[in-house]
Amino acid sequence: MSLKKIIFALGLIIALTAATLIFFTHGLNYIGVNVALLGLGAVLMRQSAYFSDNFYQHASPQSFYPTAGRMIPWFAWLAAVLVIYGLYISFAIAPTDFQQGEAYRIIFVHVPAAWMSMVIYLAMAFWAGVGLALNSKLSAMMAQALAPTGAIFTLLALVTGSLWGKPMWGTYWVWDARLTSELILLFLYLGFMALQASIDDPRKADRAGALLALVGAVNIPIIYFSVKWWNTLHQGSSINMGAAPKMAATMFEGMILMALAFWMYTIAVALIRVRCIILERERNAGWVKELSVKEIA
């Protein structure tokens, strides 16, 4: 790969990450910046090595399988280190909260899980959309590999949230907009997985699932902005770009570390799962047979 292509690929990743971050931290306030970044991302996507001349070569399951295998340990170790450091900050360094006492420490799993539940859905919808538009098998496999992890994080966000709500608000569950839309998000994940499972032809399942994921993506902004639209029991977000976080620095640090740890974990797990899916679906391909023979030897 030439230097130019590497720079394009890096630029693409940075543009898309920045757009996602701004969207989640500042919402619609910076919609212009966000649209510009997404546009930039799209332009770079067309230019970068992975999405132009070499796209089909790089995006074939055959060449991705060993690449993913090499990437997994990195992300797994990164997740392990981050989670240990994050837990240390969360429990040993972060101080007691002035109004919630120690119960606020649930924030260190609840908020990262809630973030991941939404980010994973967006990533899933993104890969599903790419799979649908470019008709690439691997993108659809990525979407399929992300769904179960996303469903688990959604469930965790709901359960830890209700365990936090009981001592603080005085109830395990209220039907407010944010809780309800997070529950709907769980149903959307389950629907996506059920639809894929019940269509026998895998290519057809990929495309049907992709369409459903895109239709459901309408729900994600509703979840995020429901707090602002409806005046609900759930507090606003503590972190906004441009303003200082409404949290003590060490608390913020613990939360961000845990979120990064969850992120790395998600990537590692999704890569393992995509390798499984590749093996299961390409069982009859020559390269899979060669590979299995090689691994026995």
Next chain:
Amino acid sequence: MQWESWSAFFNMGGYAFYVWFSFGLTALCVVWEVIALRKRSSEALRLTRLLSQND
């Protein structure tokens, strides 16, 4: 350090159930997912080998 003793740490200012349940459940889900995936990949590899040997 925030804690005077281990028992204070485990007690979590009286919120032990809520805090440890949350963290425990998260750990449980992660461990379960990793184990399930290990099973799935070894099963996938085993089946692939079986198929290639039959050729």
Next chain:
Amino acid sequence: MNNAWLTVLTRDLLQAYRRRSDIATTFFFFVIVSSLFPLGVGSDSAILSMIAPGVLWVAALLAGMISLSRLFATDFADGALEQMLLSPQPLALLVSAKILAHWLVCGLPVVLLAPIIGLQYALPNEAISTLVLSLLLGTPALSLIGAIGAALTLGARGSGLLVALLVLPLYIPVLIFGSLAVAASQHGMSPQAHLSLLAAISLLALVLAPLATAAALRISVE
């Protein structure tokens, strides 16, 4: 305006007329479900009028849903769907005719029947008129969103249950605003905000759902 569009609409309506028992199923489902609640909850009119908005909306939603799996299945079986896919007319346009037919057959009867059921639940007059208005504005969205689910599950295993899993989460906003509108006018508040949100959902669905349904049909039938 468009011959093919009218043809599809009249064809679907004619088919529905020939299979009147299918329409009756939807109709009676709505009546029976909403009549079962007073038997289960008790005949206290205060309780009944309190639960009425939610119960009637859920019953309308489920009644519309049970007929969804038939929306494309017969056309798929007799090959008419393939003709539509090959036709020079935009598929989304033809699909919108089929959705309109579904609403006329399954949505409109529920709207017309609602006042009678509302009386059974001891709803005051203003609440009944809001109920009818909310159903009139909301049920088109149900047919439109449901069509996406019906098209996606065409040819999938166990499609009846699957449609419910896919479509019900997307129905929730309609259910919430519909029942809130009725509850608001029941308690002397203006239902205008909820009704205009219902109308907005239906309008958005009217634009986007036929496109998504057409794409889903192309995936399912290939």
Next chain:
Amino acid sequence: MALKARHKRFILIGIGLGLIGLAAMLILNAFQSNMVFFYTPTQVAQGEVPKNTGFRIGGLVEEKSFKRGEDGLSVRFIITDTAKTVPVIYKGVLPDLFKEGKGVVAQGKLGEDGTFTASEVLAKHDENYMPPEAAEALKRAQTQSNTVVMPK
């Protein structure tokens, strides 16, 4: 009338955009009117609340208004939005975050005498997290000079 396919597509796209615009107008219209999870004491005073039914009322617990009944279970306090107030009676367990001067949401019914009988009391907390010392320092800074703007 035979329209060209291209023209027809333009017309359809135009209709679609028009409908989306209309939907956006309806949504904006809805959020101008009153759609809330709970009502404020001012709204209660002006009679802008549902009649003959329960609803939620939200605000701050007024300072020094909290009283425990003789039976030790029922409590009385006053909810305020700094303009109007509503007295509340409640029988049951209060959440840990319930405090005078803090946010609260109560579900219940408004009586003839203007007293709100709550069946459920929930605490509403804000999005600020800090150690007690920092909160103390902020409070002191605020009492010293009223020009310091505290995050709400």
